Amino acid sequence: MSILTPEETQEEMNIISDCNQGSMAGFFCNETGGQISYSKGKLGLGNAARIYLEQLDYCSMPTIECDLNYLLDTMKFPSDAERQFFRYLTDTLAEHRTFKDDEFESDLLMNQLIFGERAAYYATIKPKYSLFFSALGQFWMNKVANHLTSLNEIESDLKYNLNFIQIANRCAQNNYYISRNYTYLDKIVQYAIQKKFGYLWFRFWNNTGMGVKTLVLLIIVSGIWAYGLLINQIVHKLKRK
């Protein structure tokens, strides 16, 4: 899934090998050494950052912890390094794995949700980096939950999609509740199922104009008149017999 050309990739790999410390140091090394920086690539992202993110094993929180340890031990300003590393795993990664605004990509959303879950769980077993990993989990689970909400606002029926329900329920298990979008018809059906007829009447009477009220009254009267006619016909036929 690399978006670099082969030449760019080789150039970045040369930088990494020159530092002779593995991808983590190459990711953060620059000419002055020990300072946090990365050069913006053609697409506006740090190429080294992208290589790192592409190489990263997202299933392994210990790997991220190991890289974080290295940063804090070697960098001149450890707290800055931690924050910058956090931004790469959140904002930069979010640019790299963009959620499409109008398409429900269940696999991508589930993968990012699981990544967030793992980070949040890892925070509970590693007190030293509890804030880092809980914030990482919070960022991704919040992002997935908010994206599900915005997708549902675009397509109201999405809330009935089984994959959507599964991801939404998994978010809820982690205390990230999404908002579901209901159309007027959805609301009427829901209230009818809950037998809140009084509330339905109250909302109808207070929130509709005279035109709608008159139309509904005509429909009801027509229905009653039609049934009356039908019953009259049946009775008439029975009497003839």
Added chain:
Amino acid sequence: MKNTCLLIVLFMGLSIFSNGQDDFVYDPDYASFGKKEHLGEEFYVVKLNRKNMRVRAKYFANEMDGKSVGQRFADWSKNKKLICYSSGAYMNDFNASQAGLVGLSVDYGTVVNRNIKAGELHALVVVYPNGGIDVCNLALGTINLKSGGAEKSYNMNDAYDINEFVAWAEQEKLTVFQTHLLAHSDQLKVGSNGSSNARERRFLVIGSKNEKPYHYLIHKPKAASLYNSTRAVKEYMNSKGISVDAIINLDTGAQDVFRFYNYDGTVSGKLSGQLQVENARNLIVYYYQ
């Protein structure tokens, strides 16, 4: 003889007065409820005087320990001098028994919903254990709060700071919820080009008059859009000389719960919600202490 009669009258007067005082659940100077009119608009206004923190707020965000919000409220309110209660933040479903909450929610230090909706629900309401309330504007990015004498500042666009804020809320036993911020610092925050959905509205208004703090629960029964309702309420407040610090929206949809208690403890018949408190998914309560 004359002096004796005077003494008897004085004694009876004192007795009546002291008996009257004993019948008061709360001092009527601190809370009142009535129907008001302004420029053709009708409002039901609960006025709460926050002087000396005699009137305090409590928020129930969620069921807890197997008890629903209604049950928790019933247990908590047994020895409390209640003034009023209302439904609070939005639900994410129409069935209150299974609905989750919308926006960041913390109930007395227990995190209920971690999903922060910074882009939509700009009002972050913090209810302190002592009954104080702060309304923060998330649109500004950074929020400033005070608890236990310490001032705290958080950038709510930064996941680190959000996490720290939630951890601090857990530690300090704060109650937090999100809702729409309709006005802040005497400026309307809801646009006229917003939703035109017309319905009855209920707001919590935090304001001051002559530097004295007041809270208002205002119910506007006539259906109108959020913008028109907010503008009408703000104009009403300003006409009374009240400087509006914040107006936030309270849920009147699937969990329309409201009740006001008169100063003698009786329930006011002027206005009540469509549903009973047992159906509440969350509840904001004002009480006297």
